[in-house]
Amino acid sequence: MAVSAQIDDALWDEFHTVVNMTSRELQDWLSVEAAGEETEEVPDRAGTPRGRRVLEILGKRRTDLTQDDVDVMRRVCEIVRSQRDPSLEPTAGGTDWRHGLMDIGHDPLKPS
Template sequence: MAASAHVDDGLWNEFHTVVNMTSRELREWLNVQAAGERTEEVPDRAGPPTGRRVLEILGKRRTDLTEDDVRAMEHVCEIVRSQRGPSLEPKAGGADWRHGLMNIGHDPLKPA
């Protein structure tokens, strides 16, 4: 089992700001995205790896996070920051853009 990692307040707060979907909303989204006409992913494997990782992190206490979790949190924050900027005001864009962000727990149409 991996040792727990220190997560500074800045990263903790930013992650929980940019990941504006609840774990339930994200899980349902990933399951819907993974369902095809002929196939459906096993729920634990539905969606892209980063989205599943976000779900795992949302299910953990801060004291239980690992170094890998911290790196994943930083990665998600970087992705959202690079595509949204600092304001995170609700913003419409193309469906692929929105869905890509939703795959990691950020709905750009959801009010801050």
Template sequence: MAVSPQVSTELWDEFHRVVNMTSRELREWLSVDAAGEQTEELPDKSGRPTGRQVLDVLGKRRTDLTEDDVQVMQRVCDIVRSQRPPDLDPKAGGADWRRSLMSIGHDPLKPS
């Protein structure tokens, strides 16, 4: 994985705006969401791949991001933008909608 040339300020800012869960909140959510009645995944393997990638990005400095990280950042911004338009009431979606967004670091019920 090569280091990305430069992450735009717009993408960097948007990503950190839409990912409104802290690393700790996201890590805990991924562990809880992945746990079943009889099983529990290892902490570094729990949750959806995109959620784990978001955790990786949150743990990096802007200068350490790879091209893969930039693609994840863009994909997460696109997903949140499409699933949660600015005028959408935070409670307008169902539980699955919220769980899906939380799996990538966005809690629609968290105040902005």
């Protein structure tokens, strides 16, 4: 059931600011990140559960969002906000830190 009335402009805008990777970039990243020497996941299941949810949300219209989608959007915004300077200026950091953020659609080296 869509809950578009429960998502305010601020959350919608913040989510689409902090998730600065396109759907294609995120899909490619999740596929590469999930590929290992001995295993390669099915493309639709590649990456972290939260990363796959972000990818699904990016493919939805605002009017089609569910409450679960809104909760994921809030959590992604909280994660990025807690780990980044509010300006979101491109920042180099450790590989694990960058990859963790990229798993949810935020590339800290990419301008917003």
